[in-house]
Amino acid sequence: MSLRVNLIKEPEQRSGSSLNAKSITRIASIVMPVALALLIAQQALSSFMLSSQLSILESQWFAVEPKQKQAIKQTARLNFNKKTLEELDGWPAARLDWNQNLAAIMQAVPDTIQLTSLRVILEAPPANARPAVGSLSRDYQLSLDGVTRVPDSMQVVQALEANLRRHPILHPLIETVTVANFAADDASDDKSSRVFTIQCKFKSPPHKEMR
Amino acid sequence: MIRLPENPADRKKAIAAMAVGGIALLYVAFTFGIQPYRASLHTRRARVTELEDQIWRAQKDLSSTGRINEQNNAIVAQILAASEQDRHILRPSLGNYLLVATDIINRAVAGLDLQIEAINELPRPVPPPPKKSETGPASTNRFSPYTVNLSITGGIHNLARFLQHLESDNPYITVTRLVVMEQAAENPELQFISLHLQWPIWEDDEHPQRLQAERIADEESQ
Numbered sequence: 001m002s003l004r005v006n007l008i009k010e011p012e013q014r015s016g017s018s019l020n021a022k023s024i025t026r027i028a029s030i031v032m033p034v035a036l037a038l039l040i041a042q043q044a045l046s047s048f049m050l051s052s053q054l055s056i057l058e059s060q061w062f063a064v065e066p067k068q069k070q071a072i073k074q075t076a077r078l079n080f081n082k083k084t085l086e087e088l089d090g091w092p093a094a095r096l097d098w099n100q101n102l103a104a105i106m107q108a109v110p111d112t113i114q115l116t117s118l119r120v121i122l123e124a125p126p127a128n129a130r131p132a133v134g135s136l137s138r139d140y141q142l143s144l145d146g147v148t149r150v151p152d153s154m155q156v157v158q159a160l161e162a163n164l165r166r167h168p169i170l171h172p173l174i175e176t177v178t179v180a181n182f183a184a185d186d187a188s189d190d191k192s193s194r195v196f197t198i199q200c201k202f203k204s205p206p207h208k209e210m211r
Numbered sequence: 212m213i214r215l216p217e218n219p220a221d222r223k224k225a226i227a228a229m230a231v232g233g234i235a236l237l238y239v240a241f242t243f244g245i246q247p248y249r250a251s252l253h254t255r256r257a258r259v260t261e262l263e264d265q266i267w268r269a270q271k272d273l274s275s276t277g278r279i280n281e282q283n284n285a286i287v288a289q290i291l292a293a294s295e296q297d298r299h300i301l302r303p304s305l306g307n308y309l310l311v312a313t314d315i316i317n318r319a320v321a322g323l324d325l326q327i328e329a330i331n332e333l334p335r336p337v338p339p340p341p342k343k344s345e346t347g348p349a350s351t352n353r354f355s356p357y358t359v360n361l362s363i364t365g366g367i368h369n370l371a372r373f374l375q376h377l378e379s380d381n382p383y384i385t386v387t388r389l390v391v392m393e394q395a396a397e398n399p400e401l402q403f404i405s406l407h408l409q410w411p412i413w414e415d416d417e418h419p420q421r422l423q424a425e426r427i428a429d430e431e432s433q
Contacts, residue, residue, distance in 0.1 A: 082286060088290065
C-alpha cells in the first residue's frame with residue numbers, strides 16, 4: 001500500500017499546467033480592455049457616421065420640404081379645379097337640345113292631329129332642388145295633348161306614339177312612350193273627334209360624352 | 212497590482228465584494244451608458260429611415276410638378292374661357308343677372324316672329340350645407356342654377372329657332388320647363404309659351420377672379 005504525502009502548503013501549491021489562473025488573468029487583463037476599446041471605437045464610429053448621415057438628410061429635407069409643400073398645394077389646386085370643370089361639364093352632359101326635340105316632335109305629328117298643348121317638365125328632382133355635389137341629373141317628361149277628327153283616330157294616335165318612339169333624334173333619348181289618355185272630345189260636336197294625351201319619359205343623363 | 216488577502220476566508224470575501232462591485236458597475240454602465248446610447252442609436256436610425264422616405268416622397272411629388280402645373284393651367288384656361296371669355300357661365304352686370312339674361316334672350320329672339328311678354332327671375336335655391344371631407348376642404352357645388360321664366364307668344368317653329376340660337380351659342384344653357392298651349396282654336400299657329408331657361412352661375416362670384424390671379428402668379432413664377 002503506497003502512501004502519498006504532499007508537504008507543500010496549500011497557498012504555496014502551483015499547477016503543473018502552463019495555463020494557470022494567474023496567466024489567464026494576465027492575458028484577460030490585456031485582451032479585455034483592448035476588445036472593449038475596439039468595441040467602443042467601433043460604436044463611436046458608427047454613431048458618428050449615423051449622426052453625419054442624419055445631418056446630411058436633415059439639410060436635404062429642409063431644402064426639399066418647402067418645395068414639396070408647394071407641390072402638394074398645387075396638386076390640391078389641380079384636384080379642386082378638376083372638380084370644378086367636371087361639375088361644369090355636367091351641365092351640357094345633362095342637357096337635352098330642345099330645339100332639335102321640338103323639331104322632331106313636329107315631324108312626328110301626323111297631319112291629322114292637332115296638338116293643343118305640349119309640356120316639358122323636369123320629373124325629378126323638383127325644379128328648384130339643387131343637384132348633388134359635382135353631379136347633375138335632369139329627368140325630363142314630355143306630355144302632348146291633342147285632338148284628332150278622323151274616323152281611324154286610334155290608329156293616328158298610335159302612329160304618333162310609334163313616330164315618337166322611332167324618330168332618329170328622339171329614339172336614343174326616350175325611355176318610354178305611353179298613351180295616357182284617349183277619349184271622346186266632349187267639347188266638340190264632331191262625334192269622331194277624339195282627345196288624347198301622350199307621355200314620354202326621357203332617359204336620365206348624361207346623354208353626351210363629357211370632356 | 213491589487214493583492215488578494217492570503218487568508219482564504221478573507222479572499223472569498225474580497226472576491227465576493229469585487230463581484231458585487233462588478234455587477235453594480237455593469238448595472239450602472241448598462242442603465243446610464245449602454246441603454247441610452249442604444250435608444251439614441253435607435254431613434255437616429257428611425258429618423259434616418261423616416262427622412263429617407265420623406266425625401267423620396269418629396270422627390271416623387273416634385274418630379275410630377277411640371278405635369279401637374281400643365282394640367283392645372285389647361286383646366287383653368289378652360290374654366291376661364293367658359294366663364295370670362297365666352298360668358299357661357301352667366302356673369303352679373305353690377306350684381307344683376309336678369310339684365311344680362313334679358314340681353315341674351317333679346318339677341319336670340321331678334322328677327323323671329325316671337326313676342327316676349329315677360330321675363331321673370333325664379334327664386335334661387337338655397338345652397339345645401341357643405342359636405343365634410345376628411346382629406347380636403349369642405350365639398351360644395353361651385354355652380355348654382357339661375358333660372359328665368361319667359362312668357363312668349365308665337366309659333367312653335369319660331370320657338371324651335373329661338374332655342375336653337377340659345378342652345379348653339381351656349382352649351383350650358385338649359386330648358387328646364389316648357390309649356391306650349393294653343394291660344395285660340397281659330398289660329399293654331401299662335402301659341403302661348405311658358406319657358407324656363409337655366410344658366411349656371413358661380414356659387415362664389417369672385418372665384419373666376421381668384422383663378423385669374425392664380426394663373427398670373429403661376430406664369431410669373433415660371
